[in-house]
Amino acid sequence: MNETLYDAVVVGGGPAGATAATELALAGHSVLLMERGGRIKPCGGAVPPRMLEDFAIPQSLLVARARSARMIAPSGRAVDMPVGEIGYVGMVDREDFDEWLRVRASECGADRLAATFEKIERDEYAHPLVTFRRERGGPIERVRARVVVGADGARSAVAKQCLPNAERVKCVFAYHEIIASPDSDGEDFDANRCDVFYQGKLSPDFYAWVFPHGKTASIGVGSANKGFSLRGAVTEMRSELDLSHCETIRREGAPIPLKPLKRWDNGADVIVAGDAAGIVAPASGEGIYYAMVGGRFSAEAASDFLKTGEAKALKTARRRFMKEHGRVFWILGMMQYFWYSSDKRRERFVDMCDDKDVQQLTWQAYMNKKLVRKKPMAHVKIFLKDTAHLLGLRPASS
Missing domain, CATH: 3.30.9.10 (D-Amino Acid Oxidase, subunit A, domain 2)
Structure with missing residues (x-):
């Protein structure tokens, strides 16, 4: 076995992958961050202030x-x-923001590699081989990893190869x-x-x-x-x-x-994060903050696996994420399914947004990334108003 062996190979250098690489490197593991480069994800670039605090992001990155x-x-x-x-x-502008995250991962100890992931191979040895090309048409190269973190975006090649039904997202x-x-x-x-x-x-x-x-x-x-x-x-x-x-x-x-995968790991040595795990908020499409949270959770799960050898540790990433954000995702999914289905409903949805209670709770939930529980009567009022809109009892643009 003469291939280079890393504790972790992270495929994809967006917010999820760069965050995972940073966390794994800070935990003392040898890390390779593989990013193909030359592509910027279409993204509005909106981030809550909490993200800057949670992940030590400098204000200077805000445009x-x-x-x-x-x-x-x-x-x-x-x-x-x-x-x-x-x-x-x-x-933020993703071109500069994502590169800053990759540079930080490198400064924390991760090796960077500009290459395109091909597939994961297995042989008689215990750890999988990650194959890649440095340039189109170039030779296939390989590194070996104790754990692979797939953060290669929606319709992830890592997820498709290693996780059931990932191609159906x-x-x-x-x-x-x-x-x-x-x-x-x-x-x-x-x-x-x-x-x-x-x-x-x-x-x-x-x-x-x-x-x-x-x-x-x-x-x-x-x-x-x-x-x-x-x-x-x-x-x-x-x-x-x-x-x-x-x-x-x-x-x-x-x-x-717009829906988290049912499984984020293969039960052995592969885990996914970010878009590859399907964690973009329904209705809003917000993904940067959730990608970084998912990247951190997947890195911490991978680190526990590397330290203990227990593959069940990989399952904790999805469990933690869904416990913290699953209810919000479910509510947003229902909102998208109903309110975005016709212009008549969209008109009523915008009408609802004119309500001060709705605005206050919406912004508080966005800033804190959790449902607001401090004002139960406000929730009751919104529920009654929503019901009136659903039943058509309250005219739009009233």
């Missing part, structure tokens, strides 16, 4: 701080949701264009506001967005409808918002999973 969100209904009615005094929505396909921000703010664009469009013409089953990134902005849309033109929807949105003249800096598209 903007949004102080409000605007929800736009099919009728064009706009509802502003100011964050208020409880915080802000941080905005349902995804929304996201597309966005990074443009130069307008020279000045106006009614249709505000550098301190995130705009979310709940309009069937822009997305039949998800939403479209305009997110400020300081000198740039992300204009994007998501949909699981394969026949729907995402690029056409972005073109239409830019035209309607008078953003067509803004320079287009780059275009990106990728699938985004």
Whole structure:
């Protein structure tokens, strides 16, 4: 056995993979972080302040701080949701943010490798071989790992090979264009506001967005409808918002999973994290914070496995994540299933967003990443209002 042996090989260098590599290296393990490079995931880039605190992310990586969100209904009615005094929505550009995370992993002791993962092979020796190519058409190379962490995104090659039914994960396909921000703010664009469009013409089953990134902005849309033109929807949105003249800096598209996999490990020596584990929030599509949490949990589970040799330790990552965030994911999934199904329901959903109780609890849940329990009567009021909307007892835009 003459291949290099690592305690852990992490496949994928996004927020989940880079976080996992950092945590494993800090725990004293030998780590290889494999990232193919040259690709940036389409992402609005929104992060809660809690993420900066939980993962020691410097404020300097924020390219903007949004102080409000605007929800736009099919009728064009706009509802502003100011964050208020409880915080802000941080905005990052994934090109710089992801690279900073990879550099930190390297500084913590992980080896970096620019390569494309091929597959996991097994032979007569105990530990699997991770095969890769440094360049397209180049020779196959191999390293051996005691544990493999698959953080290679939605429709993960690691997950497809090692986990049952991973290829069946349902995804929304996201597309966005990074443009130069307008020279000045106006009614249709505000550098301190995130705009979310709940309009069937822009997305039949998800939403479209305009997110400020300081000198740039992300204009994007998501949909699981394969026949729907995402690029056409972005073109239409830019035209309607008078953003067509803004320079287009780059275009990106990728699938985004909206349901956690039922298993994150193979019961032996492979575990997944981030999009590869399906942990992107339904309804909102928020993934950066959850990817980093999942990366940390998977790394801690992998570290326990490396220290004890007990493969059952790998199961703790999913168990911990679902205990902490599973209920929120379930609620968001139900919300997406119901409210995004027609323009009539989208109109009522935006109408609900005009309620101050809804706004307050929404922002508190976003900032804290958990359901708010401190104001039970507010929840009762929202439940009654939601029921009225569901039954059609309360007219939209009232």
